[in-house]
Amino acid sequence: MSQPETPLKRTPLHAAHVRLGARMIPFGGWDMPVQYAGIVEEHRTVRSSVGCFDVSHMGEFEFRGPDALRLLQRLTTNDVSTLEIGQVQYSLLCYENGGIVDDLTLYRLADDHYMMTVNASNIDKDWAWVSRHLDGRVDARNVSEETGLIAVQGPHAERLVGRLSDVDVPAIGYYHFRRGRVAGVSGIVSRTGYTGEDGFELYLPGAGTEEVWERLLAEGKPDGTAPIGLGARDTLRLEMKYALYGNDIDETTNPLEAGLGWVVKPAKGPFLGRDAIERVRAAGPSRRLVGFEMVERAVARHGYPILHDGASVGVVTSGSYGPSVDRYIGIGYVPPSLAAAGSAIAVEVRGRGHAARVVKTPFHPPRVKR
Amino acid sequence: MATYPAELRYTREHEWAKIEGKRARVGITHYAQDQLGDVVFVELPKVGAKVTQMQTFGVVESVKAVSDLFAPLSGVVVEVNQELTKQPERVNRDPYGTGWLVVVELTNPAEAEKLMSAPQYEEFLKTAGGH
Numbered sequence: 001m002s003q004p005e006t007p008l009k010r011t012p013l014h015a016a017h018v019r020l021g022a023r024m025i026p027f028g029g030w031d032m033p034v035q036y037a038g039i040v041e042e043h044r045t046v047r048s049s050v051g052c053f054d055v056s057h058m059g060e061f062e063f064r065g066p067d068a069l070r071l072l073q074r075l076t077t078n079d080v081s082t083l084e085i086g087q088v089q090y091s092l093l094c095y096e097n098g099g100i101v102d103d104l105t106l107y108r109l110a111d112d113h114y115m116m117t118v119n120a121s122n123i124d125k126d127w128a129w130v131s132r133h134l135d136g137r138v139d140a141r142n143v144s145e146e147t148g149l150i151a152v153q154g155p156h157a158e159r160l161v162g163r164l165s166d167v168d169v170p171a172i173g174y175y176h177f178r179r180g181r182v183a184g185v186s187g188i189v190s191r192t193g194y195t196g197e198d199g200f201e202l203y204l205p206g207a208g209t210e211e212v213w214e215r216l217l218a219e220g221k222p223d224g225t226a227p228i229g230l231g232a233r234d235t236l237r238l239e240m241k242y243a244l245y246g247n248d249i250d251e252t253t254n255p256l257e258a259g260l261g262w263v264v265k266p267a268k269g270p271f272l273g274r275d276a277i278e279r280v281r282a283a284g285p286s287r288r289l290v291g292f293e294m295v296e297r298a299v300a301r302h303g304y305p306i307l308h309d310g311a312s313v314g315v316v317t318s319g320s321y322g323p324s325v326d327r328y329i330g331i332g333y334v335p336p337s338l339a340a341a342g343s344a345i346a347v348e349v350r351g352r353g354h355a356a357r358v359v360k361t362p363f364h365p366p367r368v369k370r
Numbered sequence: 371m372a373t374y375p376a377e378l379r380y381t382r383e384h385e386w387a388k389i390e391g392k393r394a395r396v397g398i399t400h401y402a403q404d405q406l407g408d409v410v411f412v413e414l415p416k417v418g419a420k421v422t423q424m425q426t427f428g429v430v431e432s433v434k435a436v437s438d439l440f441a442p443l444s445g446v447v448v449e450v451n452q453e454l455t456k457q458p459e460r461v462n463r464d465p466y467g468t469g470w471l472v473v474v475e476l477t478n479p480a481e482a483e484k485l486m487s488a489p490q491y492e493e494f495l496k497t498a499g500g501h
C-alpha cells in the first residue's frame with residue numbers, strides 16, 4: 001500500500017536540527033527530529049536539567065470578536081467562561097457522538113481574543129471542524145504557518161528562560177502565560193508542557209524562532225541544556241500518562257473513558273458532544289484508560305491486546321520502557337472491573353500473554369509548579 | 371575498535387558471528403545498534419535451543435522499534451548473555467564486546483561461507499544496507 005508522495009513540511013528550525021545532527025523522521029506530515037544524542041539520554045536531561053523541543057509543527061488558531069467566547073463554549077468541552085486573561089486551559093473538541101476531534105490548550109489573550117493550540121497531525125481536520133461551526137461576530141484565523149513554538153522543560157527551565165526574557169518568569173503560575181521578549185524576540189511565555197517537569201512553551205513568530213532556539217541552547221550549555229527529539233517527548237509524556245491523540249484518544253474514544261472527564265463541564269450549557277458524553281456518564285463508561293506496568297519482562301506497544309483469564313478484554317494504546325521509572329510501562333483500555341490499581345492483567349506480546357498489573361498514575365511524580 | 375572488525379563474519383540482517391573453532395559468538399553490528407537507537411529489551415533463546423541459519427532466534431527492542439534477530443549460523447545455543455536482561459544498553463555501548471547475544475555450537479560450520487567479510491559488509495551497507 002503506497003501513500004501518495006506529498007513533500008514533508010518543515011518547521012522554522014529544520015536547518016538547525018540538521019546542523020545538530022538530529023535523526024529526522026516523518027511525523028504527521030512533518031520532517032521532525034526524533035533524537036539527537038539518544039532517546040534515553042535526552043529523557044534524563046529533561047528530568048535532571050533542561051531540554052529544548054521544537055514543537056513548531058503544532059497548530060494555532062486565533063479567535064477574536066464579541067462572540068468568541070460563545071463560539072468557544074460551543075466548540076470545546078471545558079468552561080471557557082472561567083478562563084482569565086493570561087490563563088491557559090486544557091480542553092477538547094468533540095464530535096456530536098462524543099468522540100474526540102482533538103485535545104488542545106486554550107489561551108485567553110485579551111477580553112475577546114483567544115488562541116487555541118492543536119496537534120500537528122490534526123491542523124487541517126480541526127480547522128475544517130472549527131470553520132464549519134463559525135457563527136456570529138468572530139474573526140477566526142489559522143496562524144499555524146507563521147507561528148513557531150519551542151518547549152523548554154526541566155528543573156532548570158525557569159532559570160534559563162528567566163535569563164533570556166524581559167518577563168518576570170518566576171511570577172508566571174502553572175497554566176498561565178505572559179507576553180514579552182525572549183532573546184529579543186516578542187512572543188508568549190507560557191508555563192505549560194507535556195513532560196511532567198516545570199517548564200515553558202514559547203510561542204514566537206516563525207522568523208524569530210531560530211534565533212531564540214540558538215540562544216537557549218548556547219545560554220543553557222553550562223547547565224547541560226540539550227535539544228530533545230520526539231522520541232523522548234513520547235517517553236516523558238508516557239510516564240505522566242498524558243494522552244497522545246492518535247494513540248490513546250481519537251474519534252472512537254469518549255472523554256470519560258479516556259479519564260478526561262475533568263475537562264468536560266456539562267453545567268456550562270450546550271456544547272458539541274455534550275448529550276452523547278452525558279449518556280455515557282449516566283450509563284457508566286464501558287472501558288477505562290489505565291496505566292499498567294509489566295510484571296513479566298516485555299515491551300507493550302500500541303495495538304497489542306490486553307488479556308484477562310486468557311481472553312482479549314482491551315488494547316494497549318501506548319507502551320515503552322520508562323527511563324525514569326526503569327520499568328516497562330504502558331497505558332490502555334480495560335473493562336471498568338479491571339481498572340483499579342493492582343488488577344492483574346496480561347499483555348499479548350508476539351502471541352503470548354505476559355503478566356502485567358494496573359498501577360496508579362502518573363508513573364513518575366510530576367514536578368510542575370503549583 | 372574498528373566499526374566492522376575484520377575477524378568477524380556478517381549477515382545481511384546486520385548480525386555478526388565470531389567463529390572460534392566449532393563455536394560462534396553472535397551479536398548485532400554497529401550499524402544495527404545505531405539504527406535501532408537505545409536498546410531497552412532483548413529476548414534470547416535458552417541454552418539448548420536450536421537455531422537455524424537466517425531464521426529468527428530472538429528479538430531486540432529499542433524505545434521506538436522491534437527488530438527480529440537472525441541466526442548467522444545453525445547450531446545449538448550453549449551460552450546466553452544474561453547480563454543483557456539488566457543492561458540491554460550494552461548492545462549499544464559495546465556491540466562486539468559485552469553486548470554479545472549468544473554462543474552457538476555449530477552443526478554446519480561450512481555455512482560460514484555464506485556470510486560476508488568486513489569489507490563485503492561495508493560495501494553492502496553502502497549499496498543495499500541503508501534501505
